[in-house]
Amino acid sequence: MIHKQDLAAERREYKQDELHRSDLPKEPLELFGVWLEQMLQTDALDPSAMILATVDKQLQPFQRTVLLKQVDQQGFVFFTNLKSRKAVHIEENAQVSLLFPWMELDRQVVVTGTAELVSRQDTQMYFNARPKESQIASWVSEQSKVIESREELEREFLEYQAEFANKTLEAPSFWGGYRIQPTSIEFWQGRPFRLHDRFLFKREQTKGDWSVERLAP
Numbered sequence: 001m002i003h004k005q006d007l008a009a010e011r012r013e014y015k016q017d018e019l020h021r022s023d024l025p026k027e028p029l030e031l032f033g034v035w036l037e038q039m040l041q042t043d044a045l046d047p048s049a050m051i052l053a054t055v056d057k058q059l060q061p062f063q064r065t066v067l068l069k070q071v072d073q074q075g076f077v078f079f080t081n082l083k084s085r086k087a088v089h090i091e092e093n094a095q096v097s098l099l100f101p102w103m104e105l106d107r108q109v110v111v112t113g114t115a116e117l118v119s120r121q122d123t124q125m126y127f128n129a130r131p132k133e134s135q136i137a138s139w140v141s142e143q144s145k146v147i148e149s150r151e152e153l154e155r156e157f158l159e160y161q162a163e164f165a166n167k168t169l170e171a172p173s174f175w176g177g178y179r180i181q182p183t184s185i186e187f188w189q190g191r192p193f194r195l196h197d198r199f200l201f202k203r204e205q206t207k208g209d210w211s212v213e214r215l216a217p
């Protein structure tokens with residue numbers, strides 16, 4: 001049992017870095033790229049992990065972790081099952097949010113934007129680069145559906161493994177990537193005494209110039 005007192009005392013000072021207005025590029029993705037590179041140098045187990053938030057028809061938000069697989073001026077890409085809960089949400093409401101929890105560097109980046117499917121060709125290219133076992137898993141897992149047992153899943157996995165031992169697998173039609181085109185990106189750099197640096201980049205449309213404002217911590 002964790003005592004209330006233990007959590008109340010659970011805190012640390014953030015003093016690894018500072019973020020100044022003069023450090024900010026015009027394009028927030030440039031700064032994102034620098035921070036991501038620095039994260040990849042840390043010993044974080046999943047430096048490319050991001051929390052994806054979607055909203056269902058009843059306006060109930062949901063979150064889950066996914067891995068960032070590409071990022072460029074067009075946006076942030078992850079891959080998933082296109083019949084999963086998240087995909088159903090996105091089909092209904094393409095407005096999503098991403099959060100990069102970069103505690104190793106006392107940093108957080110929060111993105112809002114619009115999700116769109118990546119091309120079939122890009123999906124297939126990424127699929128080809130996955131280990132065979134992951135390729136098979138994307139065929140056998142009806143992600144987010146209720147299943148009877150783990151055994152059922154493993155049985156199907158073994159069947160695929162045997163059948164495709166010497167064959168190449170295509171990406172399933174129900175599997176693919178989403179690209180999040182950002183409309184806002186907020187950079188948070190922890191500072192001592194909770195006087196953190198926060199800068200919010202915004203643009204009206206998914207294309208166009210960015211404005212930037214400092215937010216109170």
Ligand SMILES: Cc1cc2nc3c(=O)[nH]c(=O)nc-3n(C[C@H](O)[C@H](O)[C@H](O)COP(=O)(O)O)c2cc1C
Binds near residue numbers: 064
């Ligand atoms: C570190 C980590 C990385 C993950 N990466 C992915 C991913 O890239 N794609 C994916 O579909 N699920 C990924 N998952 C699983 C998701 O968090 C989630 O359980 C799954 O996608 C089903 O979500 P949904 O039912 O809301 O659609 C990851 C989970 C963790 C903890």
